[in-house]
Amino acid sequence: MDRASAGLAVLPETAAVLAVRRAVRAWLAETGAPRPVAVALSGGADSLALTAAAVVEAPRVHALIVDHGLQADSTEVAARAERAALRLGCATARVLPVRVGRSGGLEAAAREARYGALRSAATEVAEASDSAELPVLLGHTLDDQAETVLLGLARGSGGRSIHGMRAHDPPWGRPLLGVRRDQTRQLCADLDQPVYDDPHNFAPDFVRSRLRGEVLPLLEQVLGGGVAAALARTADQLRDDDDLLDGLAADALTVARVGGDLDVAMLAAQPPALRRRVIRAWLLDGGARALTAKHLHGVDDLVVRWRGQGGVAVGGGAPGFRLVASRRRGRLTLERSTDGFGPDRAQDTEAMRETD
Template sequence: MPGAPSALHSARKAAGDMLDQQGLTLVACSGGADSLALAAAAAWHHQRTSGPSATARVGGIVVDHHLHPDSVEISGRAVSQLKDLGLDPVRIYPATVRSDSPLGPEAAARTGRYQAFREAMQDLGATRIMLAHTKDDQVEQVLLGLARGSGTRSLAGIPAARGPFRRPLLDLSRADTESICRHHGLDWWDDPANADPRYLRSKIRTQVLPYLERELSGSIRESLARTAKIAAADADYLESQAKDVFPALLEDPDHTGALRLKLKALRAEPPAIRRRVIALAVAAAGGPNPSFERLSATEKLVTGSRSAGPVELEGHIRVHRGARQSPDYGKLVIVPPSG
């Protein structure tokens, strides 16, 4: 298209690669520049009459968190622009945001948002949802991971694909999405919360990153985005190795549903694999991904701690080492909540 920013062509290609050619893909739109730019890129495929994406169906979902006094007007304007772009169907879904969430307002909003996404997929028969995270979001996520000290997977940042969710714009910047919006004459909304330093991510965006660019390197964003790609490849490989090892170390569960891992073989695995196998066993027992502290305490049961446990994990999962002269000797036992 003459005069179109180069970012638009990149966005169209990335969106096309992630569309479900056989089903309905929804674009999640907040009314901000990132999500409107993604909607414009996806809509181009929706409107095509020839080529590999000619049959692609693209709709839109606007999630209203009701956290801003003008949220109804903002959501309505987003819906109008999505329809003008040709997306169909387009719906608004409310998000339930618990004000008393122990995880804080950002996590509470995210939980409510993803619940709305899944509800929309079920109601509309969609198979995928596209989310408009950009390179800037990725960089912020890497810094959050560094601050939390939470390992390779956290440094890998935001995945391009997980379950039904796709993120085509991770190689584009916010400046790119704004140029796409200007090209299409789209009127985006700047959420004031994005610049509010009371929120950790906003503080990273408005204070930490500008400081690092000024004092450390003007190319810090590119460096952190590259770190995320390298860490993601490493994490994917280690997780695939752990998934291959896990079945060989796992014994058949008994009537209580408890899982047992062969202790000697688990101890022989490299730490990076061993920790991931333990996490897989915890997930198989119905627990959430264990924190680093709880996972480290569990690993000590494997590597020679005098204590045989139990170690209490999140989700009421208990882990202990089998006692001598018991049927569980030489095994790491993961007991589910009902066990």
């Protein structure tokens, strides 16, 4: 079934429609020739606007609708989104029921379940059509980017935590990071398309909801407007810096590696920003997870503030074990430990004082 017979063949040329279409067209051009895509559709204004534009700009669009089962009417909401996808002209529309756990909080658990379902479904669609990996387009807007930067700033984990979301982070695509939320809502109004407003987006129990409804409007009022756009520009600039530093760190990591260890002298000669990135990449390669600034500074101290201290436990490993970074004989080593502190500290410290 082609687009013309499946749904809307032509969208009205309103300002909102043109803004969203241009954003999708630019993303497709920047990531390669226009190709089939999947769109994560919730039934909200952002994802509906993205779907409508993608149907016109991409050769083929598959709608993926995640039903989190967190509201009593979630099944009907998903069904309405499925019908809207087909009316807009999607080639296929598929509802993905998921079970949301509670690990890490409701928001984090729902996000984990959602992204897992989307990734699996996109892979299945790609395999069924005998095509390469299918990009999954997400309806994140400039406003979402600003909220993400503020959340990262509150964590205080350095530039990486406030560089926001990437427009292209395979398999995820975010064409609307330069589009405002009021534009997506206006597009839906221009199409006379009903919009579902998730009550979780307005619940005061969720930090992002309060950022959206209270903090950002107050910042806009106090600072005279333009705050969301300024936060998004800051994220763009920081991502460029991060990309450059990550490339340099990858080269430095190759030089500093000695088997699975790192040469301390080579690390110590690097500038702090680069050295900590090398350490981060090395830890992640070794299986570390959920690294924090405290972890990185602790391991960095083994290099430049060496006083014979014991190892630094980092997140990762396996059940019953923790990963511990230690310094021995001029090298950083990463080992599994049953107690989270590495080898016996007193004995280990004496050995390191004698041999380092």
